[in-house]
Amino acid sequence: MKKTQDKDLIKGFMAGHEQCFEELLRRYKAKIFTTIYLIVKDRDLTEDLFQDVMMKVVRMIRGGSYNEEGKFLPWVIRIARNLAIDHFRKAQRNPVQRETEDYDVFHSLGRAENSSEDNVIMDENTRYIKRLIQLLPEKQREVLVMRSYADLSFKEIAAITNVSINTALGRMRYALLNLKKLAQDHAIPQDDEEKVFG
Amino acid sequence: MMKKKYSDEDILRFLYDEMEGDERESFMDHLCTDEELWERYEEFSDVVQRLAELRIEPSELSVEKVLAFAKTYDPAVQPLAEASVRRFPFRIHLNTVLLLMGILMVSAAVSGVRKHDKAPVLQEQMVKSEPPAEMIRWDDSDLEAKLQDVRNGIEEIQNNPTL
Numbered sequence: 001m002k003k004t005q006d007k008d009l010i011k012g013f014m015a016g017h018e019q020c021f022e023e024l025l026r027r028y029k030a031k032i033f034t035t036i037y038l039i040v041k042d043r044d045l046t047e048d049l050f051q052d053v054m055m056k057v058v059r060m061i062r063g064g065s066y067n068e069e070g071k072f073l074p075w076v077i078r079i080a081r082n083l084a085i086d087h088f089r090k091a092q093r094n095p096v097q098r099e100t101e102d103y104d105v106f107h108s109l110g111r112a113e114n115s116s117e118d119n120v121i122m123d124e125n126t127r128y129i130k131r132l133i134q135l136l137p138e139k140q141r142e143v144l145v146m147r148s149y150a151d152l153s154f155k156e157i158a159a160i161t162n163v164s165i166n167t168a169l170g171r172m173r174y175a176l177l178n179l180k181k182l183a184q185d186h187a188i189p190q191d192d193e194e195k196v197f198g
Numbered sequence: 199m200m201k202k203k204y205s206d207e208d209i210l211r212f213l214y215d216e217m218e219g220d221e222r223e224s225f226m227d228h229l230c231t232d233e234e235l236w237e238r239y240e241e242f243s244d245v246v247q248r249l250a251e252l253r254i255e256p257s258e259l260s261v262e263k264v265l266a267f268a269k270t271y272d273p274a275v276q277p278l279a280e281a282s283v284r285r286f287p288f289r290i291h292l293n294t295v296l297l298l299m300g301i302l303m304v305s306a307a308v309s310g311v312r313k314h315d316k317a318p319v320l321q322e323q324m325v326k327s328e329p330p331a332e333m334i335r336w337d338d339s340d341l342e343a344k345l346q347d348v349r350n351g352i353e354e355i356q357n358n359p360t361l
Contacts, residue, residue, distance in 0.1 A: 013268075021268045025261065033256040047260050054264040055271075063273045129252050148249045153216060169207040176210075176245045 006072040013061055021061075025054065028073055035149040036080050038133060038141075040087075049087065053080045077150040078160075132182050140175035143168055202228055209239050213246050295355065299348045306341040 004023070012020030032053065037046040056079055060066055066075070133141060142161065146152045152160070158168040204225065211217045212225050228235055 018265070018269045022265060025264060025268075029261065030253045030255050034252060034254045037254050046254075047257055050256050051260050051263055055267050058264070058268045058271050059273070062271055126252050126254070129248060130254075133249075133252075144249070147214060148246070149252070154211070154214070155216075166207065169210055172210055173206045176242055179245055179249075180241075 010061055010066060010072065014064070014066075021058065024072065028076065031073065031149055031151060032076055032080060035077055035145055036084065038130070038145045038149065039081065039084050041134065045087070049080065049083055052083055056083070071151075073151045074156055077146070077152065132179055135182050136175055136178055140171050140178060143171040144175040144179075147172060202232075204228065204235055206238065206242070209235075209242050212239075213242060295348070295352055299345070299352075302344050302348060303341070306344055 006024065006027075009020040009024050013024070029050075033046060033050050036049050036053070037043070040046055040049065053076065057076055060079075133144065136144065139161075143157055146157045146160070147154065154165050154168045154172070158165045161168065163171075202224070208217070208225065212222065217225055229239060230236075
């Protein structure tokens with residue numbers, strides 16, 4: 001059965017077919033949620049932001065604000081990042097601006113480190129990878145999260161972060177190499193390291 | 199085949215499906231014959247695959263809330279606050295209108311009282327339980343007109359989507 005394209009699902013939802021939005025949500029909820037979680041690092045906050053993001057998506061699509069030229073998932077991820085920034089701005093009462101050359105969103109959001117994960121149920125492997133990702137330098141983590149989980153292309157990442165494509169690729173390269181190095185430095189038992197990174 | 203030097207960044211572009219056409223075909227050919235390239239490719243591929251396994255799902259409750267919202271949301275009857283957030287601060291304008299309305303009512307009331315300003319009579323009669331009729335009979339005919347103007351203004355603002 002041919003998979004319905006995102007743009008057709010969006011058109012269907014704009015026309016009032018809620019099952020089209022349900023399909024979009026089914027396809028992308030994990031990616032969106034994972035991306036938000038790796039940014040804010042708190043499960044409860046991620047649940048709240050996820051709902052806020054998707055409700056805003058509903059309002060914008062039904063209100064006719066969706067730009068068909070862009071891909072759906074990157075568009076949602078931009079909304080998610082901006083809402084996360086807004087949240088931390090209100091929480092910290094800091095006049096942080098969005099997406100400027102001088103502002104590194106992952107530097108500011110990194111202050112949410114070590115939040116409670118009591119309610120998170122994930123296997124040990126997943127938890128381990130997540131922890132390693134959070135140890136990466138901010139710019140490398142940003143590129144890695146946006147490429148691996150938000151499905152943004154390197155070109156889109158470069159545009160968002162105001163760097164060249166080569167720089168974005170370079171940061172990704174270092175991120176992946178550093179993940180392997182971090183796994184070694186954190187004294188993972190040999191069996192587990194091979195299980196995680198081969 | 200002549201050995202071509204591919205960078206780590208090229209390997210990443212291939213891994214993430216950002217290499218196209220002839221470039222992709224050529225890379226795949228070299229991958230089959232260049233052992234060093236294959237080893238570097240494997241190194242990155244393992245990490246990328248493990249990263250892809252990291253999937254954190256939202257709770258069922260969150261998903262249900264979102265779907266319920268999607269079913270019931272109607273942009274035609276969106277809350278006024280919602281409209282005001284999207285457009286320039288309509289909520290501020292509304293608050294200003296309400297404030298002006300309050301000021302108008304107060305000023306109208308004050309001007310009505312002043313027309314019947316009988317301070318000495320008032321002081322004399324305050325001890326009595328029933329105020330004199332003159333104190334409570336205000337000239338409120340223009341007050342009602344003013345209030346209607348404000349109501350019309352609010353209605354106009356609410357119905358004008360360009361504000």
